Amino acid sequence: MKEYKSFLLTIQVTPKQGGSGSIVHWHLEFEKISEEVAHPETLLQFCVEVSKEIDEHLLSEE
Template sequence: MSSSSPLVGKLESSTEIEASAEMFHHMLLHKPHHVSNASPNHVQACDLHHSDWGKEGSIICWTYFLKGKAKTAKEVVESVDPKNNSFTLRVLEGDILEEFKNVLVKCKATPSAKGSGCVVQWVLEYEKLREDVADPVTTMEMLVEVGKDMGAHLTKP
């Protein structure tokens, strides 16, 4: 399928947080089960289903809230680049696959030009099951909010 298909799309968003790129990357990749402490309004839990936290091929299952409804997503860690504080997750199972054939979540944390904190970049690549499915804008908004919550949590005294 060509990328010009109306079913294939990509959303990108960046936000600046106070935490360092390394702190953010480490928590989200190696301790995602702590994200619910940082962002309880969005994330209920994250459980490890296969392998080890943060390893390529590991499978994690998120329980989260989207538009006030409880949702789940089982994801595989497809790639990890610790040098660039980035990783890619592919959704294997979950509520989002009721409307999407494929969903890829990419996250990268880059040190801020200001000298402290970092810029968190989220990329959602997706393929809709039908043309009448809306782009996953609310999912992207949730990811950005979770990132901001994590930044605040990681820099608490």
């Protein structure tokens, strides 16, 4: 986080109409301290893994 002035991660989950399951939207908003800082693409895999873990958790409660 030393490379960003600000970093906001928002997760929006909405139930699918007429069926089971949900649709998940991840929104990342950030401001780098300089143009030399790399784009945070490495967080994409993190988002995939967290989505899978949330899915497993919700399915285990059914």
